[in-house]
Amino acid sequence: MHIGIAGVGLVGRVLALNLLRQGHTLTLFDEDTAYGDNAAGMTAAGMLAVFAELESAESDIFEHGKRSIALWPGLLEQLDILDAYQQEGSIITAHPQDYKELEHFIETLKSKVEEATEIELLDKVGITELEPDLEQHSKAFFIPHEGQVDAQRFMKVSSDYLLSHPNVIWHQEIKVDEVKEGQICFAGVCEPFDWVFDARGLGASAQVEDLRGIRGEVFWLDAPEVNISRPTRMLHPRYKIYIVPRPNHRYIIGATEIESEDKSPMSVRSSLELLSAVYSMHSGFAEARIVKMVTNCRPTLKDNLPAITQGEKLTRINGLYRHGYLLAPAIVEEALNKGILK
Numbered sequence: 355m356h357i358g359i360a361g362v363g364l365v366g367r368v369l370a371l372n373l374l375r376q377g378h379t380l381t382l383f384d385e386d387t388a389y390g391d392n393a394a395g396m397t398a399a400g401m402l403a404v405f406a407e408l409e410s411a412e413s414d415i416f417e418h419g420k421r422s423i424a425l426w427p428g429l430l431e432q433l434d435i436l437d438a439y440q441q442e443g444s445i446i447t448a449h450p451q452d453y454k455e456l457e458h459f460i461e462t463l464k465s466k467v468e469e470a471t472e473i474e475l476l477d478k479v480g481i482t483e484l485e486p487d488l489e490q491h492s493k494a495f496f497i498p499h500e501g502q503v504d505a506q507r508f509m510k511v512s513s514d515y516l517l518s519h520p521n522v523i524w525h526q527e528i529k530v531d532e533v534k535e536g537q538i539c540f541a542g543v544c545e546p547f548d549w550v551f552d553a554r555g556l557g558a559s560a561q562v563e564d565l566r567g568i569r570g571e572v573f574w575l576d577a578p579e580v581n582i583s584r585p586t587r588m589l590h591p592r593y594k595i596y597i598v599p600r601p602n603h604r605y606i607i608g609a610t611e612i613e614s615e616d617k618s619p620m621s622v623r624s625s626l627e628l629l630s631a632v633y634s635m636h637s638g639f640a641e642a643r644i645v646k647m648v649t650n651c652r653p654t655l656k657d658n659l660p661a662i663t664q665g666e667k668l669t670r671i672n673g674l675y676r677h678g679y680l681l682a683p684a685i686v687e688e689a690l691n692k693g694i695l696k
């Protein structure tokens with residue numbers, strides 16, 4: 355089939371990789387360049403927090419998350435970057451005055467899915483064994499099976515792969531005005547395809563009802579004095595921050611969650627909250643260097659859940675909210691099984 359994909363962010367790329375494996379020919383459209391920063395998929399920390407996200411999500415997310423964790427290695431192997439995947443568990447901790455919240459958080463997870471009983475309580479000794487740099491903490495939980503994808507590496511290498519693939523045409527910096535049954539419309543023309551996918555994320559809001567953006571801000575820090583190897587969260591009554599380690603002592607610190615479609619630079623309030631929280635987690639962050647601050651918006655539907663909608667020769671996938679990396683492979687698999695593969 356000759357398939358058109360509007361939007362080559364996270365979902366568009368996961369779709370493209372799957373469809374190429376099945377032997378289809380693709381034409382991709384994105385209003386950004388192939389290496390641009392527009393996609394939320396480029397801003398994401400790439401955490402695969404299948405348990406930790408359950409606190410504010412449905413158990414559907416858990417099942418899709420487990421399936422995605424099983425599918426990610428195959429996608430990354432296709433790009434020859436299996437080392438961009440890590441699944442060594444994650445840590446959640448809190449300051450002593452917030453231990454009650456921490457316990458409540460874990461109890462909520464346990465009440466939602468049976469597998470959450472695998473979450474392990476760690477004392478100071480346990481924490482130090484697992485992550486020596488977090489020795490100042492005396493209580494934490496270890497969540498096995500969680501992990502991360504190096505999101506920016508995935509985005510970059512998938513650009514290289516798709517741009518050089520003989521069965522792919524990529525129209526860069528083309529704003530798609532409409533995606534309709536079997537057609538993608540831009541600059542006053544509608545190009546016909548055997549099947550089309552609308553994967554424009556927030557850019558599809560004119561055609562997807564109740565789609566909104568949720569602003570998220572992250573810091574990138576170089577912290578030679580910090581040695582944390584797993585995604586680590588700190589619960590706090592007002593915000594939840596996470597530290598996601600990348601090679602060479604680089605850390606992504608995130609993320610705010612603000613009901614707004616404003617993509618302007620980070621606010622003073624957010625920067626104070628994120629940086630003071632991260633410094634309180636590990637004093638080695640005091641001398642870290644701020645590499646960059648990034649803001650983007652998560653495409654979110656009314657119920658904060660992803661949706662696949664299908665018409666004749668048309669599939670729309672949207673609403674991946676804060677769970678794009680956690681869910682995209684499974685959601686795309688489901689969409690393909692529902693649609694053109696039948």
Ligand SMILES: Cc1cc2nc3c(=O)[nH]c(=O)nc-3n(C[C@H](O)[C@H](O)[C@H](O)COP(=O)(O)OP(=O)(O)OC[C@H]3O[C@@H](n4cnc5c(N)ncnc54)[C@H](O)[C@@H]3O)c2cc1C
Nearest residue numbers: 361363365385394395400401530555557570677678679680
């Ligand atoms: C700060 C932050 C941190 C995050 N951290 C995580 C995390 O740790 N784990 C996790 O699972 N998820 C995380 N996410 C969520 C994840 O990034 C999103 O759920 C995911 O990127 C959504 O994928 P998408 O393909 O629908 O949208 P996007 O990735 O935004 O892609 C949409 C693409 O469509 C293009 N486009 C839009 N409009 C048009 C148009 N009219 N014409 C042509 N092209 C168009 C855009 O340029 C873009 O390339 C995070 C998000 C943010 C903002």
